[in-house]
Amino acid sequence: MQSFNTKHALRLALVAAAALSVTACASRPKPGPAPEPAPPPAVAPTPTPTPAPAPSATVTPGTIQDFVVNVGERVFFDLDSYSVRADAAPLLDAQAAWLVRYPNVQVRIEGNADERGTREYNLALGSRRANSVREHLVSRGVAPSRISTVSFGKERPIDPGTTEEAFQQNRNARTAIVGGAQ
Amino acid sequence: MRLKTLALAFAAALLSTSAMVAPAQAQIEVDVNRGDVKPLPIAIPVFGGAQGAEIAQVIAGDLERSGLFAPINQAAYIEKNPDVNVQPRFADWKTINAQALVNGQATVEGGRLTVNFRLWDVYSEQPLLGLQFTTTPENWRKLAHKISDAVYERLTGEKGYFDTRIVFVSESGGRIDRKKQLAIMDQDGANPSYLTDGSYIVMTPRFSSSSQEITYMALRPEGSSIYLFNLESGRRETLGNFPGMVFAPRFSPDGARVAFSVERNGNSDIYVMDLRSRSSAKLTSDPSIETSPSFSPDGSRIVYNSDRGGTAQLYVMDANGGGGRRISFGSGRYTTPVWSPTGDFIAFTKQAGGQFHIGIMRPDGTDERLLTSSYMDEGPTWAPNGRVLMFSRETPGAGPRLWTVDVTGRILRAAPYPGSGSDPAWSPLQN
Structure with missing residues (x-):
């Protein structure tokens, strides 16, 4: 029983x-897992960070830190555009001058797009942006063999926000040092 | 990571009893092309025998998610366990407003699971279908999906799509450092597993027509590669080395070729590679973006995305690259075209007025219909019957989720996957 x-x-x-x-x-x-926390307020919405006015005394010239702090790694683009903007050209000129001064340095230019486009189109757009920067650096005397390019499309935003300011930050190309400097 | 080989043989046979001969004219039918029809009330009592409850539950889940059927709660059933070999008490099923009834009996013998089932038209008191499926007991879910497919096809006249799988990109982590892993699951969200470990970004997987082979793109800081991945053997190989970015891989319908984009000096064009000889041919040569190729089901044409006219639009060319012409002319930007497996539509993502839409149009560009609208809808993939699409939807600030919509746009639902996912690709019907 x-x-x-x-x-x-x-x-x-x-x-x-x-x-x-x-x-x-x-x-x-x-709805699934709890939504991600609201994005923090967008970082300074300045589209183009201007190079620091005076080289920092604590940074050793010719290092990655020198390039990042005293020149600047990133330039920004207009919506669905890959032309180097007038306000970005001085920074790229400074990148080129720095690279001419340190001829052993190898760079990789990483093109990025905002999230307001589809994945594959944005990969192609990021490639165009990386190539625009490459052409600019080459036109200022940097050997093409020192430059590689890649596109991250919309996969690597630097600002997690969903405002126009955040999207502007995410439409960029970063010149990353991949060899020849500490 | 490792996938078990799905070595199984299904034997489907119409039963020979005279009672099982379907009437010439079915009394009930469901029109998949009219999403406004009320879902058909259907009763699916627990099947007799091993795993009978689970089998009935899987079938009910499949039919319910299609949006065309409304399974009636088993608690309401008056006739509790209708014997599959006996005429049901139709009056009992009419009382609870069931229009169709699916019942069955499972038996395990000699290590084989056999399920007999019947589909009945309650009002005409006629059997519509009587089938028997056999497999190994651990494949009972697959068997249940086969039954769902048979019921769906008998009542709608369209092929089912339930014995299928979805390969997609599972996403986790924050927006700045999101982890993306290739993943696969059954169409109903069951049996999920990862195919990559998340150490690099993956995107845009696609099934071959055999559904045992997947192609996808991997993105690392050093560049991109296209992989071919055999689900049965676990073998993974790249398509080769290219000077620039490679992305957007798609199999030809016969699985012998892969179309994809190659970028050189900022310019993306479409190539096609013969997988046996590994020789590739360039199909476009414009200074604009050409990407997202998709073959027509007969393999003769390719629809793709180009911004050669100023904004991203859809174009169709011959599979050898000739005769390209634009097919999208509406306002807004059109991307990610996907030719329907049945050939009658091309699905796409459209960006217009600050919103993203999943839409369909005829292959000649006529009859455009937008099926969805949201902050971010992207990347449609067709169910093998060409009547349902899966895509990813993102709300501002949150990770993307998988959704489905039918070709009428009226049956819109979150897909049965609890996590964050993107870039879904629907398999063909499994064997």
Whole structure:
């Protein structure tokens, strides 16, 4: 009798579980994991960071830090555009001058796009932006063999926000030092 | 990471009993091309035998998610366990407003699971279908999906799409350092597994027509590569080395070629590679962006995306690269075209008025219909019957989720995957 009762109860539990899960199936899937926290306020929406006015005394010339702090790695682009903007040209000129001064340095230019486009188109757009920067540096005397390019499309935003200011930050090309400097 | 080989043989046979001969004229039918029809109330009692409850539950889930059927809660059933070999008590099923009834019996013998099932028209009191499927017991879910496909096809006249899988990109982490892993699951979200470890970015997977081979793009800081990945053997190889970015790989319908984009000096064009000889041919040579190729089901044409006219639009060319012409002319930007497996539509992403839409148009560009609208809808993929699309939807600041919509645009639902996912690709019907 005992075992019959247990069995019976078990079977009931199974039926109940099945009914429950059918109901779960039938209902709309839940929104899922908690939404990510709201993005922090956008960093300074200045489209083009101007190079620091005076070289920092604590930075050793010719290092990656020197390039990042005293020249600047990133230039920004207009929506769906890959032309180097007038306000970005001085920074690229400074990048080229720095690279001419340190001829062993190898760079990789990483093109980026904002999230308001589809994935593959944005990969192609990021490639165009990286190439525009490459052409600019080459036109200022940097050997093409020192420069590689890649596109991250919309995969690597630097600003997680969803405002126009954030999208502007994410339409950029970064000149990354990949060899020849510490 | 490792996938078990799905070595199984399904035997489907119409039962020979005279009671099982379907009437010439079915009384009930469901029109998949009219999304405004009320879902058909259908009763799916627990099947007899091993895993009968689970099998019935999987079938009910499949049919319910299609939006065309409304499975009735089992608690309401008056006839509790209708024997598959006996005429149901139709009056009992009419009382609860069931229009169709699916019942079945599972048996395990000699290590094989066999399921007999019947589909009944409750009002005409006629059997519409009687089939038997056999497989190994661990493949019971697949067997249940086969039954869903048979019921769907009998009642709608269209092929089912439930015995299928989805390969997609599972996303986790924050927006700045998002981890993206190739993942695969059954169409209903069951049996999920990862195919890559997340140490590099993956995108845009696609199935071959055999559905045992996947192609996808991998992105590392040093550059991109296109992989071919065999699900059965686990073998992974690249398409080769290219001077610039390579992306947007798609199989030809016969699986013998892959079309993809190659970027050189900032200019992206479409190439096609013969997988046996590994020789490739360049199909476009414009100074504009050409990407997102998709073959027509007969392999003769390719629809793709180009901004040669100033903004991203859709173009169709011959599969050898000739005769390209624009097919999209509406306002806004059109990207990610995907030719339907049934050939009658091309699905796409459209960006207009600050919103993103999933839409469809005829291959000649006529009859454009936008099916969805949101902050970010992207990357449609067709179910093998060409009547349902899956895509990813992102709300501002949150990770993307998988959604489905039917060709009428009226049946829009979150896909049964609880996590964040993008770039879904629907497999062909499995064997």
